[in-house]
Amino acid sequence: MLDETLIAIADPTRRAILSRLAEGEARVTDVARPFAISLNSVSKHIRMLERAKLVRRRIEGREHFLALTPAPLDEAADWIAEQKTLWAWRLGELEKALKDG
Amino acid sequence: MLDETLIAIADPTRRAILSRLAEGEARVTDVARPFAISLNSVSKHIRMLERAKLVRRRIEGREHFLALTPAPLDEAADWIAEQKTLWAWRLGELEKALKDG
DNA sequence: CTGATATTCACCCTTAGAGGTGAATATGTT
DNA sequence: AACATATTCACCTCTAAGGGTGAATATCAG
Numbered sequence: 237m238l239d240e241t242l243i244a245i246a247d248p249t250r251r252a253i254l255s256r257l258a259e260g261e262a263r264v265t266d267v268a269r270p271f272a273i274s275l276n277s278v279s280k281h282i283r284m285l286e287r288a289k290l291v292r293r294r295i296e297g298r299e300h301f302l303a304l305t306p307a308p309l310d311e312a313a314d315w316i317a318e319q320k321t322l323w324a325w326r327l328g329e330l331e332k333a334l335k336d337g
Numbered sequence: 338m339l340d341e342t343l344i345a346i347a348d349p350t351r352r353a354i355l356s357r358l359a360e361g362e363a364r365v366t367d368v369a370r371p372f373a374i375s376l377n378s379v380s381k382h383i384r385m386l387e388r389a390k391l392v393r394r395r396i397e398g399r400e401h402f403l404a405l406t407p408a409p410l411d412e413a414a415d416w417i418a419e420q421k422t423l424w425a426w427r428l429g430e431l432e433k434a435l436k437d438g
Numbered sequence: 439c440t441g442a443t444a445t446t447c448a449c450c451c452t453t454a455g456a457g458g459t460g461a462a463t464a465t466g467t468t
Numbered sequence: 469a470a471c472a473t474a475t476t477c478a479c480c481t482c483t484a485a486g487g488g489t490g491a492a493t494a495t496c497a498g
Contacts, residue, residue, distance in 0.1 A: 239349060246343035247486085251416070258423035264445065277487055279446065284485090298444045298495040306424045309417050315352070316414045322359035323407045348456085365475065378457055380476065385455090399465040399474045 237289070238315060241308040244288035249273070250281050254290060257304040264300050338390070339416060342409040345389035350374070351382050355391060358405040365401050 244250055253267055268278035282302060285291040289308050294301045345351055354368055369379035383403060386392040390409050395402045 239347060242343060242347035243485095245416075246340060246347050248340060249486090254420060255423070258420060258427060260427060265443090273486085274488065275445080276447095276489085280486075283446095298493095300445065304424055306421055309420060313414060313417045313421075315346075316410050316417070319355060319359060319410060320407055320414075322356070323405055326359060326361060344455095350456085366473090374456085375458065376474090377459085377476080381456075384476095399463095401475065 237308060238311050240288040241290065241312050244285055244290055245309075245312070247281070247284075249278075250285055253278070253281060253285065254304060257291065257302055261294075261301050261303045264302065267302060338409060339412050341389040342391065342413050345386055345391055346410075346413070348382070348385075350379075351386055354379070354382055354386065355405060358392065358403055362395075362402050362404045365403065368403060 245254070249271065252271075256262060256267055256270070264279060264282060265275065267282065268275045271278055282291060282293075286293060289305060292303050292305045294303070346355070350372065353372070357363060357368055357371070365380060365383060366376065368383065369376045372379055383392060383394075387394060390406060393404050393406045395404070
């Protein structure tokens with residue numbers, strides 16, 4: 237899952253879409269409006285965000301309402317936090333080694 | 338920069354390389370050993386990590402020693418944290434609206 | 439029924455990523 | 469000099485991503 241989450245947020249268009257959805261639910265057309273690219277391209281980005289479970293779709297007639305489901309971001313945040321912890325720990329060990337030596 | 342950082346950590350092989358380097362400096366060959374893929378492929382992954390400034394290389398004779406430089410991870414962590422904050426804020430607003438309504 | 443709106447489907451093209459192999463380069467060892 | 473080690477370079481293949489267009493589908497409004 238982490239892979240798809242990170243791939244999903246690695247694209248600036250998709251990050252912009254997520255930021256837009258952080259303001260609230262929106263239709264595909266609404267989400268697409270600010271972008272210079274075609275509606276179809278935005279639709280594809282949304283599909284990738286759905287695949288990564290970062291976005292949920294509620295269909296009401298011909299309109300598709302999109303909403304954020306940010307849970308997968310936690311896994312990404314956790315990985316980064318763990319890396320930083322390990323790194324900090326190693327720096328601590330290095331310091332100890334330097335002090336002892 | 339954020340783009341390259343996220344793309345860099347979106348690949349599981351590269352995340353494994355970073356985890357290895359979190360234990361300490363290592364040569365290209367050392368980093369490559371645990372992987373089933375060719376040394377050359379690992380070399381390419383390392384180049385991407387360097388491009389993202391997540392890894393620094395110190396050349397000593399014929400050996401290239403690699404070390405983690407995790408600073409760019411902060412930017413990624415910040416983006417995720419901001420998204421979660423915005424989302425939490427919006428949930429708060431929703432609750433308020435529900436209570437008032 | 440007709441026409442407009444919302445979205446996707448089915449294609450196309452181009453680029454980048456991830457993998458491979460074999461040769462080249464540079465350094466160390468004997 | 470000859471050989472081994474460490475790494476990259478130059479190429480090839482395959483797949484997926486990101487963009488596009490035009491048609492299809494589904495719904496809503498008249």
